Amino acid sequence: MGKQLNVYGLDIGAIGNITTGEFTGSAVSGIVNVTNGPTMITGFQIAGIGNFNTAETTIYGLQISGLNLHSAGASIYGLQVGVANVGVAADMTGIQV
Secondary structure (H helix, E strand, O other), rough: OEOOEEEEEEEOOOEEEOOEEEEEEEEOOOEEEEEEEEEEEEEEEEEEEEEEEEOOOOEEEEEEEEEEOOOOOOOEEEEEEEEEEEEEEEEEEEEEE
């Protein structure tokens, strides 16, 4: 489990990744990815159970998880796959499965 202020690049965690500040890049985790600051996914965000983005989020690419949750505004350009895809004021351009 990793917890950091800002991430720019690739974030890999066996259990989870938590970013409290700004996140720009790609993330993969065995269980959960949590971003609490402005988030720009470029490439992919993949987690075994959940991706939880609590601030303004923009995704360019692929988002896969059991639950993809955006509790603030989100813009998604690409492919989003999940058992549940939940977004408050989310704009989707692409494919959502």
